[in-house]
Structures are given as C-alpha cells and as structure tokens.
Ligand SMILES: NC(=O)c1ccc[n+]([C@@H]2O[C@H](COP(=O)([O-])OP(=O)(O)OC[C@H]3O[C@@H](n4cnc5c(N)ncnc54)[C@H](O)[C@@H]3O)[C@@H](O)[C@H]2O)c1
C-alpha cells in the first residue's frame with residue numbers, strides 16, 4: 292500500500308467516524324487500521340488498541356540519514372531522532388514505548404534490552420552488519436530485523452583501494468611528518484601496487500567489488516571464502532586461508548563478525564604471511580587480534596596496516612577510542628609507523644547513507660503497513676499482493692507463531708468463518724509467519740477475531756490490518 296493510499300484511506304475513515312482509530316465505523320466502509328497490541332509475546336494482555344500510522348512511534352539513533360526520516364514522516368509516523376547511540380539505561384527507557392527502532396553498527400540490541408521492548412515489531416539496521424542485534428531472541432519475540440545488504444559496499448571497496456596505495460607509499464607517515472614541517476623524501480620500501488597480489492578474505496558484496504577495482508589497477512587478486520564463489524575478472528579462489536596468506540602482498544578482510552571469524556588473523560596467521568606484507572581490516576573489530584598485529588609490526592614482519600574497525604568502539608563522536616581498558620594495545624599501536632587508523636568510516640559516504648536510508652526505511656514501512664517481511668534477516672520472508680481495500684470488509688491477518696505442528700489447523704479453523712482470499716506461510720528455524728487476506732469480516736467482529744488468534748497456543752504475535 293502506498294503512503295498516498297494509506298493517507299487517503301485514513302482520511303476516509305476520519306470523515307466517516309471522526310477518528311482514524313475508531314473501530315466501529317460503518318461495516319460497509321473498509322479502511323486501514325491495525326490491531327497491534329505489541330509484538331512481543333512475552334508481555335501478556337496489553338490493552339488492545341487499534342491505531343493509525345500517526346500512532347506509530349519510531350526511534351532513530353546514530354544519525355540515520357534524512358532520507359529515512361522523510362519517508363517515515365511522510366507516512367505520518369512519530370519520529371524521535373538522535374545523532375548518537377544511547378547509553379544502555381536510556382535505551383531501555385526509550386525502547387519500551389516504540390514500535391520500530393532504527394540503528395547503525397554501535398547500538399547493541401541484546402536480549403536484556405529487547406525484553407523491555409513491549410511494543411516493538413521491527414528493527415532496522417541502517418547498515419550492512421546485524422551482529423549488534425540478538426537476531427534469534429528478536430525472532431522468537433516476533434520482532435523482524437531488516438538491514439541494507441549492499442548499499443555501502445562500493446564505499447568500503449573504494450576506501451580499501453585508497454588504503455592499499457596509502458600503505459604502499461607510506462602516505463600517512465609523509466603527511467604527518469610534513470604537518471610538522473619535516474621534509475622526508477624517500478623511495479625506500481615505497482612500492483607501486485601494479486603487479487602486486489591482493490588477498491581478499493571473504494568474497495561477498497564488498498570483497499568481490501574490491502576485486503574488480505584492484506584488477507583495474509593492475510593487481511593480481513586471489514581470495515579465500517568458506518563457500519565456492521564465482522571469480523570475477525581474472526581473480527582466483529584459493530583453498531585455504533594459509534595459501535592466501537603465504538601468497539599475498541596485501542591481505543584485506545571482508546567477513547562478518549561470527550565465532551569463526553573472531554581473531555581470524557592472530558599471531559600464527561601473521562607468521563604465515565609474506566615478509567613485509569600489509570594488513571587491512573574494514574570488516575569488524577573482532578576479526579583481527581590487534582595485540583598480535585602490533586607484535587608482528589614491531590618485528591618488521593608486517594610493513595603496514597589500515598584499521599577502520601575496533602573491538603570496542605566509542606558510542607559517539609568526540610569520545611576517545613583509547614579510554615577503554617580493553618584497548619590495551621592502543622599506545623603501542625599509535626606509536627608504530629605506517630598505520631592508518633580511521634573511525635569506522637568505511638560506509639560513511641553521502642551516497643551510501645542516503646541509499647541505505649531509503650532502502651531500510653522502505654522495508655520498515657512495508658512491514659509496518661503491509662506485514663511484508665521480504666528481506667528480513669532473522670524472519671520467515673512472507674508477502675502477499677496489496678490488501679484489496681476496495682473489497683468490502685477485508686482484513687489482513689498477520690500471525691507469528693512457534694514453528695510446531697498443528698498451529699495452522701487451529702488458525703484456519705478460526706479464519707474459516709470468513710472467506711480466505713489469499714494465504715501464505717513460511718517458517719525459519721523456530722518461528723513461522725502466516726499472512727492471510729480474508730474477506731466478509733464484519734468490522735464489529737474484528738476485536739473478537741483478534742482475541743481468538745491471540746488465545747491460540749504457540750502464538751507469538753498477532754496484527755490485523757484493515
Ligand atoms: N567498515 C565499514 O564501515 C563496513 C561497511 C560495510 C560492511 N562492513 C562489514 O564488512 C563485512 C563484509 O561485508 P559484505 O557486505 O561483503 O558481507 P557479505 O555477507 O556480502 O560477504 C561476506 C563473505 O564472507 C564469507 N565468510 C564468512 N565467514 C568466513 C570465514 N570464516 N572465512 C572466509 N570467508 C568467510 C561469506 O561466505 C561471504 O562470502 C561485514 O562484517 C560488514 O559488517 C564494514
């Protein structure tokens with residue numbers, strides 16, 4: 292449903308009933324409203340209240356792009372916006388009330404925090420990574436999570452290209468020296484990148500795009516990935532990480548943060564690399580053992596490194612990365628030469644942020660207004676054509692439940708009092724999601740329909756759109 296359709300339908304509802312929230316309008320007039328008591332099944336018996344888009348509350352943190360704010364405001368949602376992430380206690384207070392939250396990579400949405408999210412139905416990660424969210428707990432609580440899988444990939448790939456040349460030519464050091472007036476014209480250990488080998492660990496959206504750019508500059512590209520992936524250009528997949536490490540002049544990491552990738556590069560891996568190789572990490576701070584990297588650089592084994600991500604990153608601009616006992620390597624790292632440190636800016640370009648804003652805000656809007664979970668990262672992907680608002684007394688049933696036998700029989704028994712126009716259901720792990728458009732529903736019966744569905748065993752959350 293478009294925003295225009297929604298606002299038109301609300302307008303119609305307002306004209307009829309004087310309130311867009313009123314349920315007891317003429318049964319012959321269909322309008323869009325929602326029974327939407329809160330998405331989290333752990334919380335019981337909240338007061339039922341149908342509401343309009345104007346009742347939807349969205350909390351946006353971490354300077355989510357204006358494009359997203361505009362999309363939400365055009366829907367009539369209430370938007371609360373913060374430039375940074377919030378301290379845990381403040382986040383817990385704020386999340387209690389909202390239906391949707393938009394974050395980037397800093398905000399940790401743990402089980403502890405999500406337990407307080409009484410009304411939350413959807414989380415938008417306005418970035419690629421979703422490791423900051425407890426995806427499983429969210430799904431089991433009926434909260435779907437969306438991200439932007441590739442809108443900033445090009446920005447990261449371009450940053451890495453810049454870093455390869457910067458490291459090869461020691462540009463960071465020359466610039467720092469001349470900022471203090473020191474003229475230091477050297478060619479020793481400064482290289483062209485033409486003909487050098489770039490080893491890409493993780494050949495996904497970013498790794499594969501980087502591969503094309505690097506080849507265009509005359510580099511040989513090899514890559515290692517846990518799955519077999521088609522090589523672009525003349526690049527070649529290698530069988531093991533060790534093979535990649537032993538052959539690469541530059542090693543760059545583009546894997547997600549998982550238990551398998553924690554400290555993927557540590558002392559043994561640095562030892563396996565070529566003498567004088569370079570390391571680049573713009574993936575996640577957990578992937579490189581920075582203390583071991585410092586030692587490998589001090590010994591001369593590694594000639595330079597570029598880090599964009601760290602194990603413990605500050606919550607907002609102006610804070611000191613090194614004011615953290617966990618970053619004990621900080622002093623030694625910053626005293627080394629040919630080290631580029633950037634504050635997690637891989638995806639921070641105007642182009643990427645604007646397109647992420649549109650993409651994620653659109654996914655959230657579609658989920659809130661229509662129930663479509665296409666593109667969700669933790670949830671069964673379910674969608675139907677638009678609910679036919681011209682068909683009298685149509686209701687879209689959105690029913691999230693535990694994935695156990697017998698649920699559909701119970702639910703369809705309840706729906707069978709009406710005409711089921713369309714139905715689609717899918718499951719993912721322990722969670723299943725049913726979407727059904729039913730007609731011939733007397734609007735006076737909607738509350739009872741909602742309550743019957745809510746009382747079914749194995750229910751996680753119910754919403755009715757009408
Ligand atoms: N610095 C930034 O600002 C920035 C911006 C965007 C993305 N990222 C991060 O970059 C990483 C990669 O992003 P992407 O979009 O290319 O992801 P992607 O999912 O498209 O690709 C990741 C690849 O890594 C592979 N992989 C997973 N585990 C592996 C392992 N143990 N060894 C080797 N390969 C493995 C996967 O098979 C996949 O091909 C993510 O962690 C993301 O969060 C950082």
Ligand SMILES: O=C(O)[C@H](O)COP(=O)(O)O
Pocket residue numbers: 395396397417418419420421443635636637638639
């Ligand atoms: O996961 C991502 O897309 C990157 O790490 C960028 O995160 P950010 O939006 O917090 O800069």
